[in-house]
Amino acid sequence: MTVSPARLTVLSGPSGVGKGTVVAEVRRRHPEVWVSVSVTTRRPRPGEVDGEHYLFVDHEHFDWLVANDGLLEWAEYAGNRYGTPRGPVEEQLAQGLPALLEIEMQGARQVRASAPDAQLVFLAPPSFEVLASRLTGRGSEPADVIAHRLDIARAEMAAVGDYDVVVVNDDLARAADELVLLLTAPPAG
Numbered sequence: 272m273t274v275s276p277a278r279l280t281v282l283s284g285p286s287g288v289g290k291g292t293v294v295a296e297v298r299r300r301h302p303e304v305w306v307s308v309s310v311t312t313r314r315p316r317p318g319e320v321d322g323e324h325y326l327f328v329d330h331e332h333f334d335w336l337v338a339n340d341g342l343l344e345w346a347e348y349a350g351n352r353y354g355t356p357r358g359p360v361e362e363q364l365a366q367g368l369p370a371l372l373e374i375e376m377q378g379a380r381q382v383r384a385s386a387p388d389a390q391l392v393f394l395a396p397p398s399f400e401v402l403a404s405r406l407t408g409r410g411s412e413p414a415d416v417i418a419h420r421l422d423i424a425r426a427e428m429a430a431v432g433d434y435d436v437v438v439v440n441d442d443l444a445r446a447a448d449e450l451v452l453l454l455t456a457p458p459a460g
């Protein structure tokens with residue numbers, strides 16, 4: 272895969288749309304694609320590995336990272352906090368290599384404000400009903416958390432105009448194809 276010159280790409284979209292699944296498919300095809308590992312105060316789900324899926328930290332550690340400018344962006348989402356460690360992303364970009372963040376909307380807006388050249392990609396579901404069924408079918412959250420995430424999803428879907436590109440995740444292979452193209456496209460301008 273020939274990647275574009277140093278470029279920060281943000282993949283965002285409602286919980287359950289398939290961001291993690293599409294990124295995993297892209298990395299299955301192109302293991303060299305570098306994806307940031309976020310910190311979170313959320314508890315690990317069964318099967319999630321510390322340092323691989325997330326860096327799982329307590330609230331004190333998260334506060335310390337915020338106070339010491341250790342996060343490129345961070346947000347509170349559905350009762351937990353999530354953030355992108357600044358150092359690894361800056362090191363990647365400083366080497367002229369691309370970096371991919373998989374984050375929610377508040378964080379995407381912060382990246383836009385601090386890095387206007389970043390490419391913001393919105394992963395959209397084929398319909399709200401499909402989104403609800405994917406989130407429920409994943410079986411990782413109780414019903415009240417799913418309802419909360421779907422409420423947030425309504426606001427996120429309404430903000431699609433904030434993004435540079437929309438990729439519809441109806442078919443996994445095609446959505447992955449589109450993300451690969453975006454990661455290899457030269458920066459606009």
Ligand SMILES: Nc1ncnc2c1ncn2[C@@H]1O[C@H](COP(=O)(O)OP(=O)(O)OP(=O)(O)O)[C@@H](O)[C@H]1O
Binds near residue numbers: 284286288292
């Ligand atoms: N194109 C697709 N077709 C059918 N099912 C899909 C597709 N993409 C993802 N899924 C399924 O949808 C569910 C949610 O996917 P995933 O966990 O990747 O979403 P996510 O956007 O990363 O969620 P979160 O933001 O909560 O981490 C999973 O069960 C996954 O297998």
Ligand SMILES: Nc1nc2c(ncn2[C@@H]2O[C@H](COP(=O)(O)O)[C@@H](O)[C@H]2O)c(=O)[nH]1
Binds near residue numbers: 285286309374
């Ligand atoms: N602003 C940020 N959002 C992030 C980050 N890492 C993940 N996320 C997003 O949080 C929600 C919930 O994730 P889940 O793993 O609990 O389902 C989802 O939209 C993620 O994309 C981050 O570093 N910053």
